[in-house]
Amino acid sequence: MLFPDFPSHFRLMLFSARVPLTASDQEQILKTLDEPIDWEEFVRVVCVHRVAPIVLGGLKLAAPERIPKTVLRTFTRITQANSKRVVQSTLETQRIARALQQQGFQVTVLKGALLSELIYSDPFRRYSVDLDLMTSDQDLDRQILCMSDLGYELVMPSTKLTPRRLRSYSRYRKDFSFKHKRSGVMVDLHWRLFNNVEHKANLLAQSCVPMKGKLFGEGCYMLAPVDQFLYSAAHGVSDAWIYLKSLIDFAAFLRRLTQSELEEAIVRATKLGLLPQISSAIHLAQAWVGAPAVNAPLLLTSDAFHQSMYRQVVDELLKTEFAPNRLDITFATEFRLEQHLVPGLKGTLEIMGRYIFRPRVWSTMDLPDTLFGFYAILGLLVPPRMSRAARSEVYRGIEA
Numbered sequence: 001m002l003f004p005d006f007p008s009h010f011r012l013m014l015f016s017a018r019v020p021l022t023a024s025d026q027e028q029i030l031k032t033l034d035e036p037i038d039w040e041e042f043v044r045v046v047c048v049h050r051v052a053p054i055v056l057g058g059l060k061l062a063a064p065e066r067i068p069k070t071v072l073r074t075f076t077r078i079t080q081a082n083s084k085r086v087v088q089s090t091l092e093t094q095r096i097a098r099a100l101q102q103q104g105f106q107v108t109v110l111k112g113a114l115l116s117e118l119i120y121s122d123p124f125r126r127y128s129v130d131l132d133l134m135t136s137d138q139d140l141d142r143q144i145l146c147m148s149d150l151g152y153e154l155v156m157p158s159t160k161l162t163p164r165r166l167r168s169y170s171r172y173r174k175d176f177s178f179k180h181k182r183s184g185v186m187v188d189l190h191w192r193l194f195n196n197v198e199h200k201a202n203l204l205a206q207s208c209v210p211m212k213g214k215l216f217g218e219g220c221y222m223l224a225p226v227d228q229f230l231y232s233a234a235h236g237v238s239d240a241w242i243y244l245k246s247l248i249d250f251a252a253f254l255r256r257l258t259q260s261e262l263e264e265a266i267v268r269a270t271k272l273g274l275l276p277q278i279s280s281a282i283h284l285a286q287a288w289v290g291a292p293a294v295n296a297p298l299l300l301t302s303d304a305f306h307q308s309m310y311r312q313v314v315d316e317l318l319k320t321e322f323a324p325n326r327l328d329i330t331f332a333t334e335f336r337l338e339q340h341l342v343p344g345l346k347g348t349l350e351i352m353g354r355y356i357f358r359p360r361v362w363s364t365m366d367l368p369d370t371l372f373g374f375y376a377i378l379g380l381l382v383p384p385r386m387s388r389a390a391r392s393e394v395y396r397g398i399e400a
Contacts, residue, residue, distance in 0.1 A: 001314050003287055008035040009042035010322050016058035017051045017248045018290045019120060020255070025290060026062040033066050041322075043074055048323040050127035050245040052078040057125070085128040086113050092185050093131055096150060097220050100135060103146050108134040108208045108221040110190065110231075118228065119253045127245060130177075130186035134205065137170045137191035144176070152178035152187065157359035164369035165362055171197075172354035193231060194238060195354060196338060198347040200272045201234035226265045229253050233281035234274060240312045240337055241284065242324050251285035255292060266296045276305035277341070284310065308340065331355065331384040356380065 003011070012032045018025045046055050056075040059067050090113055097107040110133065116126035135143060144154055144161075154161075156177035157169060175190040192202050208221040223231055232253055236246035257265065269278040279299035283306055285291035299306065316324050338351055356379030364382050367374055 001318065007038070007041070007322070008032055009038050010045055010317075012037060012042060013046050013049065013051065013055060014244070014248075014288050015290075016055040016062065017244075018058065019054060019125070019248075019252045021058050021061050022290075025058075029058070029062040030066075033063060039068055039071055043071055045322050046075070047078070048325075049243050050129070051248055053082055053125055053127060054248060079124075082128055083124045086116075086124050088183070088185065089113060089128055089131055090123070092180075092183075092187075093133065093220075096131070096133065096147070096187065099146055099150055100133075100143065103142060105135040105139075105143065106208070106221060108205070108223065110134055110193075110223070111235075114222060115228070115232070115249065118225065119249060119256055126249065130188055132188050132190065134190035134193070140166055140170055140176075140191070143189065147176075147178050147187070147189065151181050151183075153181055155179045157362075159359045159363040160366070162369050164372045165359075168357045168372070169359070172350065172357060194234070196342045196347055196350045198342045198344070198350055199234075199238075200274055200342075201231060201277075203272055204231050204234075226261055226268060229257065229261075229265050230269055230272075230274060230278060233278050237277045237281060237309065238337075238341060239326065240309065240316065242316065242326050242329070244288075247281075247285055248289055250281055251289035251291040254282065254285060254294070259295065262294060262296055266298070275299060276303060279303065280306040280309045284313070305340070312337065355384065360384075 003014075006014075012029065015025055015028045015032060046052050052075045056072070056079050059072070059075075064072070093109060093112075097109075100107050112128065112132060113123040113126070117123045120126070141161075141163075147154070154176055159165075161169065170191060172195065174192045174195045175188045178187045178189060179185070180187075193199075193205050194202055204223060204227040207224040207227045209224050210221055222228065229250075232246070232250045236250055239246065241247050254262075266275070266278065269275045276299055280303070282291065282294060282298060283301050286293065301307075320328075335351055335355075339348060342350070356376055358379065361375050361379045361382045365378060
């Protein structure tokens, strides 16, 4: 299915989410509004893909008088609530960063208001769900205690962490999820960017530079801008762009890159083996979100990786009536996608290790560390994906 074949409410979302909105984009919005629009479905897909603040800005600029007032009020309410979350998240990031830095940990801020400021020049434009911070895989038990002192409880994994389980968890996974006991703020504390240690994009974390400006205070770090761009692409591809907020962010990022920055990004992607992922991300952003043509040696749209990624994204949209849910993705689907992203025996062994030694298995039978090896057998017997229900409950209020 190509872009013109999408239902009008979905195309309207993608036209309205282009930043900056050009005269041609505004004309496309007006033409789409001449078609019948299912406004209930329009609100639903905009909320599911977490782009209400961006879409609201586009609609107000292009045709505010042609949008039902109930739709504008809904998006205005969501945008105002999002702004409050961004302020809360920024203050909380400062508080957590200070505490971790006092314990000797370097803190890198990923995505969130930082990315919004970088690509939209507005920290409130991106929809905020949780905080993503990165430290290191050293002294994780001490990091957990530090977060506990700040009022956070560890919710992922929710099972008891013995020393052997902690080593296994950090070996096969990239982060902890914490929830503040009173405010409900969610924090993902990373020690690498992707679960699979063989994923080449993990090397991007080695490029952290001191953060400029006062958004998060002094002492914090960020990925170098070009590597942040590559991470945005690799992160979106790793989820098969399940929520199009990621693709819309990537398209806006692409528009802001200078030619020299783009050339640097392509060279770096090629060296890291990420060129198929970056090329596919750019092609999809051009086809769906109006990203500009680029003067760079990309792989063609006929490349096997892009064709496979495009089919997977479209198939998931059609299957879910354009409103997918990450929590519904099966282990088998994730397994196939990750094998595509991290091919080879080592990458596959990492996936299998993460499946076998997963917290769900530990909570099923509480073995002492001396018998930890038996989890290799139990991991093959316990059904997959049962632990997603717990995470769903954790995020239910935020993602609604």
